Amino acid sequence: MAKSHELHRSDFVKSVVAVLGTIIGGFIAIPGIGYLISPSLKFEASEAWIPLGPLENYPDGTPTLFNFTRTKINGWEKTVNSYGVYVVNHGGNQVTVFSNMCTHLSCRVNWQEDGQIYHCPCHDGKFSPTGEVTGGPPPKPLNVYETKIEDGVLSIHFVEG
Amino acid sequence: MNEDYKQTYHEKYAREKQHGVKFFPDIIFKDMLVSFGIFVLLVGLAIFVGVANEPPADPSDSAYIPRPEWYFLFLFEMLKYFPGQIEWIGTAIIPGAAVVALFLLPFFDKNRSRHWSKRKFAIGFMSLAVLSMVVLTIMAVATTPPQEEVALASTLSEQITLGQDVYSVQCVECHGAEGEGGEIIGVEGLEGVVLDPINHSDIMYTYTDDTLYNIVEYGQPALGMPPLGLAYGGELSRGDITALVNFMRYTWDDRAELPAEAVAASAIPELKPGEVPSYEVHIATLSKRYCVSCHRPNKENNNYLMQSYEEIMTSGDNAPNLIAGDLGSNLIRMLHREEIEAGGPMPPTKELKPEYIEIWERWVMGGMPNTAAEAAAVSTTTTESAPTAPAASQTP
């Protein structure tokens, strides 16, 4: 009788140790996981109309590169990200603005006047003047921005996130 | 130490073990209970007390009273009693001796007895040492002067809001409420100087945060801008300047987006029809943003200060500048850009927006209540669903 009582006590003590240990572990582990992954779950949507200057600055038909920057807070630092767009003025207030980011792995594409293509230097991706993929690995055509023209000034709708 | 002594010890210890318990689970069980208690206490402290927010390190702020962590306070306090040439007795000899004594304790304590009744000297000595540590700690805490309160901003939105306040007090008198610049009026030594706008993208795109910071801290004396940093005779700590730079960046730089919280925090509350504004909610915000920059001590302002309700009501060479129910009060006339005996149009450079002037007028007509509760008591409407005609609100 005494023996089995002794055994019960020992089992009880062991399970209390296990339960309390698990509680402590859980109280550290669960916030810990949240702590580690929370920056990856947070994205700040960003949206703005970016002025690209008077439309007349852009020559008809030729894609022209325009660079602009956006400031973002990443953790404890302000990051100034640089973006490039190719503006194609079709004349008569018709304009197409392509992102210069390759749809494959986000390298920056260059307009090649002699080949009449946007060429990506990383994996030899090629896009036609209308942004369609004509060669290489890119899965999608170049991204096109929504545009508006107010008082002759061209703006694009920049959306991120 | 003879072999007999060792032998007796081991025999005794073996007997104790015989009557003892198993390390696992008995001892571990007790340990676990205590550790768990400590853990609960720890989590409780972390959740309910937390960590006090402190301003960033500022080597230029010599007014800060240094305090060590509390468990070093007794050492810190002890140094008071070793002035001048004998200082090093307190800083080196006593702590050094204590450390060495503690280390070598088992080697110089030749007393073989273990029971407390046979170790009265050792126990008394240690207790005295601990007691004096406790007393010194208490004395240190009791004699510590309270630290000066500082405005703290931790999140970006709080920074921007604090920066707005700093800007309103320190910069508005020359650079204008929106950084628009223009001719300086009513600032000693800079009268009539015309300033370029600082809210322009030319500035915002080409000046980095560091540049802005330095300009604020060192000033540009050759151009007439005084230094504002504490280290150079100004009033701003590093944290203030950082907040100010963030305010400028996020308000005027079109590449950065002002967080919605910051917009909400610095917005001047809109009045509902029939609502009487209060000093607390409306007027304090307006006067802070548009007036206090000049209307504070040591500025050219006919001694009219506007930093508190009492000051606004009573101070000034031409007091009273505000009379309840009187739209002909000095301040209201000057807001309407009249040139009167008490002075010229206010704010001197740029007219206040009509909706802001209306807030001032409705406040004067409402009897100039101080708190939001007093204002609500005289308002003719309390809910949005029952608006009264605005005209009725003029004569509550």
Place this chain on the structure above:
Amino acid sequence: MEKLYTWLDERLGLKTIYDVVLDRKVPKVNWFYTLGSASLFLFVIQAVTGIFLTVYYVPSPDHAYDSIQFIMNGVAFGWLIRGIHHWGATLMVLVVFFHMLRTFYFASYKYPRELTWLTGVLLLFLTLGMGFTGYLLPWNQRAYWATTVGTEIPGTVPIIGPWITSFLRGGPDLSAVTLARFFSLHIWWLPAGIVLLISVHMYLIIRLGISSLPKKDD
């Protein structure tokens, strides 16, 4: 399961470890004897939360303060982890100190446990060292000025004093160099020393057994 255990035991000697470390007889003791394990527990808590803090903390005067603001406001549970680390430091100093007092009052430092005492005293001072170096890391006013004064104290010692101060600071002033070396001390040197000494301390405890409560005739 059984097979896996046998396989592992054959190679690791799990049974031996269990017998030697856990399944051993010790004298009956009182609740004050839990302070040692509580110190170890707090060290583990400090180590775990400290490792978490290094994920975002940057030991540079430019970013230290901002990175801690980010931990407090920008990351989920960052405030909790820092809160536990902050209060854990205070509790650890208290518990380790009380553990020392317990050992003293119950005369546990006497034969044959002199070396256990020696390592314990070293551990107490290393714990205080952790407190002192960790205090600077948030790079706030309190940290900066307390450490300025704290490193000034050894400077009062005749002849070598000023040199000690500049050694601690890594130069004549409290600077980025000071922050970097305090950080290094706080996360590498001191913890390494603590882990090493805890191992020796524990080995001695297991080898010599927990000291028994002193009896009238002891």
